[in-house]
Amino acid sequence: MNILRISTAGSVDDGKSTLIGRLLYDTKSLSKDKIENIENLSKQRGLEDIDLSLITDGLTAEREQGITIDVAHIYFNTPNRKYIVADTPGHVEYTRNMITGASNASVFLILIDARNGIIEQTKRHLFIASLMEIQNIVFVINKMDLVDYEESVYLKIRGEITKLQEKFNLEDRNLTFIPVSAKVGDNVVKRSAATKWFDGPTLLDYLETVDEAKDTTGFRFNVQYVIRPQSDEFHDFRGYAGKVKSGTVKVGDTVKVLSSGQSSKVKAINRYKDKLTHAKQGDSITLELEDDIDISRGDILIPGSEVLEGVKALNSKLCWLGKDDLVPQKRYLLQYGSATVPVKIAAVKSQLDFDTLSFEPNPEAVKVNSINNIDIKSASPLYLDKYKDNPENGYFILVDEVSNATVAVGFNQ
Amino acid sequence: MDYLDELENEAIYIMREVAAQFDKPVLLFSGGKDSITLVHLAIKAFYPAKVPFPLMHVDTGHNFPETIEFRDQLVEKYGLNLHVEYVQDAIDNNLVQEESGRYASRNALQTVSLLNGIEKHGFNACIGGARRDEEKARAKERVFSVRDDFGQWNAKNQRPELFDILNGRIDQGENVRAFPISNWTELDVWNYIKRENIELPSVYFAHQRKVFLRDGLIWSDSEYINKDANEEVIEKTVRFRTVGDMTCTAAVESDAADIDSVIGEIVAAEISERGARIDDKRSEAAMEKRKEVGYF
Ligand SMILES: Nc1nc2c(ncn2[C@@H]2O[C@H](COP(=O)(O)OP(=O)(O)OP(=O)(O)O)[C@@H](O)[C@H]2O)c(=O)[nH]1
Numbered sequence A: 001m002n003i004l005r006i007s008t009a010g011s012v013d014d015g016k017s018t019l020i021g022r023l024l025y026d027t028k029s030l031s032k033d034k035i036e037n038i039e040n041l042s043k044q045r046g047l048e049d050i051d052l053s054l055i056t057d058g059l060t061a062e063r064e065q066g067i068t069i070d071v072a073h074i075y076f077n078t079p080n081r082k083y084i085v086a087d088t089p090g091h092v093e094y095t096r097n098m099i100t101g102a103s104n105a106s107v108f109l110i111l112i113d114a115r116n117g118i119i120e121q122t123k124r125h126l127f128i129a130s131l132m133e134i135q136n137i138v139f140v141i142n143k144m145d146l147v148d149y150e151e152s153v154y155l156k157i158r159g160e161i162t163k164l165q166e167k168f169n170l171e172d173r174n175l176t177f178i179p180v181s182a183k184v185g186d187n188v189v190k191r192s193a194a195t196k197w198f199d200g201p202t203l204l205d206y207l208e209t210v211d212e213a214k215d216t217t218g219f220r221f222n223v224q225y226v227i228r229p230q231s232d233e234f235h236d237f238r239g240y241a242g243k244v245k246s247g248t249v250k251v252g253d254t255v256k257v258l259s260s261g262q263s264s265k266v267k268a269i270n271r272y273k274d275k276l277t278h279a280k281q282g283d284s285i286t287l288e289l290e291d292d293i294d295i296s297r298g299d300i301l302i303p304g305s306e307v308l309e310g311v312k313a314l315n316s317k318l319c320w321l322g323k324d325d326l327v328p329q330k331r332y333l334l335q336y337g338s339a340t341v342p343v344k345i346a347a348v349k350s351q352l353d354f355d356t357l358s359f360e361p362n363p364e365a366v367k368v369n370s371i372n373n374i375d376i377k378s379a380s381p382l383y384l385d386k387y388k389d390n391p392e393n394g395y396f397i398l399v400d401e402v403s404n405a406t407v408a409v410g411f412n413q
Numbered sequence B: 001m002d003y004l005d006e007l008e009n010e011a012i013y014i015m016r017e018v019a020a021q022f023d024k025p026v027l028l029f030s031g032g033k034d035s036i037t038l039v040h041l042a043i044k045a046f047y048p049a050k051v052p053f054p055l056m057h058v059d060t061g062h063n064f065p066e067t068i069e070f071r072d073q074l075v076e077k078y079g080l081n082l083h084v085e086y087v088q089d090a091i092d093n094n095l096v097q098e099e100s101g102r103y104a105s106r107n108a109l110q111t112v113s114l115l116n117g118i119e120k121h122g123f124n125a126c127i128g129g130a131r132r133d134e135e136k137a138r139a140k141e142r143v144f145s146v147r148d149d150f151g152q153w154n155a156k157n158q159r160p161e162l163f164d165i166l167n168g169r170i171d172q173g174e175n176v177r178a179f180p181i182s183n184w185t186e187l188d189v190w191n192y193i194k195r196e197n198i199e200l201p202s203v204y205f206a207h208q209r210k211v212f213l214r215d216g217l218i219w220s221d222s223e224y225i226n227k228d229a230n231e232e233v234i235e236k237t238v239r240f241r242t243v244g245d246m247t248c249t250a251a252v253e254s255d256a257a258d259i260d261s262v263i264g265e266i267v268a269a270e271i272s273e274r275g276a277r278i279d280d281k282r283s284e285a286a287m288e289k290r291k292e293v294g295y296f
């Protein structure tokens, strides 16, 4: 059994929460007490059917307003897979929360209200999917019950998205289109009799079979913590605890330390008391090296034969998440892997215009939820890969030194 | 990758981030299976070094004796460092007032002792075993959840959390609650306990117990619970699915005496884990409200 991480996307009221509720309801993942609870709440509100969005919209404020404000993480499983679902808010104001949910997903469900088709928020989310290199994107064309399950409506939306594909550099992605009614339950788990013209998979069929495997590129290991027991039994033990971000490593491999550039060989790969012969992407391990070289938190280990140049200037796409605008020339902290480095924004070169879908030069301000092309300068070298080449070592966040808030996420170009 | 390996990797990653980013972390130990699992993960994360942070238990004085005994053995076995914060002290110092009536519980009073303990020792990161699948307000939690000076959770203004990057920067007085097993479900925890052979207090398995019935739930008979005259004490074979203190956790009827049968029962269960939490039944938003004032 493996894990599939999914995130919803799409505009307010397109039915994201209802869809996730439906998925849980029809896979019988909800306990009796939870079903009774939302049945009662729905009745209290005078609704005829149960409101499935109440399953994920759990905060008082969300229920009062009938919208999602923050990501909810919901879990269910089939004999085949464990699913981690991030149900994200559609409201523009909460895009930062949407990105939180989206950043760990390998499948993106973009909801579209069949009556409205593609709107600005759909495009914004599609752009985010493109930026994040999300491989699997499902366009869930929802509320088909409100357009008489007309094939023409589905085809029209599908056609429009296909046109956008090129514009968003999505040619190499796996795109799927599914007409559904989250409210009624068509094509979510159960195949609908009302869409006989549709011969694609139901949403669950799709999720059960989609390939989640990430292609792993060069070995990258973030040193999080140095383990020095200083006990009698492990007197000279010095282990580097961290995570294999990408690629694999074997005992005997030569590795190079960034920042120092020094090399050594892997003596042992420990996972608690187990000695492993190799480790792969995602593994939390403790490495021992042949030589006592200077390594501390924030360092990255890469294959000895590879070169990853440290840079003090980088160009990146930046989603601004802070409530306050970006302040040029102000110091921010750039956090990537296990390193934190002070940086300044050298230039805001352009900003995405959601009408024209192109980057326009010289924006007036960098406001919350905007997507920008920026130059960053740093006092000490940054060892980031290009996000396109190795996403696992290609993203970073910016932290405001005064408020401590996470104000941006960036993708190195 | 197998899902339990993936969950373990993630939890260990989070533990190590806490140990590296904070100078005064603590693991909040409740005596329940989730916090026992956390201790196991912490031991694995830092082996062969000792766990680099202490445990803190907020003792309501109304615990199952089995869990206290278990706690002390665990601490002994792994050379852990344990702080205990007593709710009784907070009552004696008039910081909180004991509840009265048939639903009297010290569960809500815990928050004050928890915050006192945090302040007294200067802890700035508290590792907790809360899981998002437990409850709808917990489903909204970040992995690193920032709390202000008064321990308050501001659900409407949480930090974005991108990829696996955890931003633990806080001001003096604030603290972070860190949740390494956020993405685990009840069943995942049990399957992991089985795989790793983790020992648990005996209350998690079927045993004979003196109980009484109230509001459709099975309550453990104890001196801490005010019974009505007509509430009759009977003996039943039960186990606990979730263990808080005796006044807030209800038992389920069960014959599951070993881990395989417990897992079998959970797979077949129609009622959720928190369905047996008396403290959640107080109101629809009970958990959200408790979290806002500093509960974990
Ligand atoms: N008729 C019909 N109504 C639907 C369908 N799906 C959702 N709705 C309704 O659309 C409204 C909004 O649904 P939600 O699921 O809350 O929408 P959302 O996308 O989660 O909204 P935000 O999270 O606030 O962005 C609710 O009144 C739903 O009942 C559908 O398939 N058919």
Ligand SMILES: [Mg+2]
Pocket: A016, A017, A018, A053, A057, A067, A068, A087, A088, A089, A090
């Ligand atoms: Mg929603």
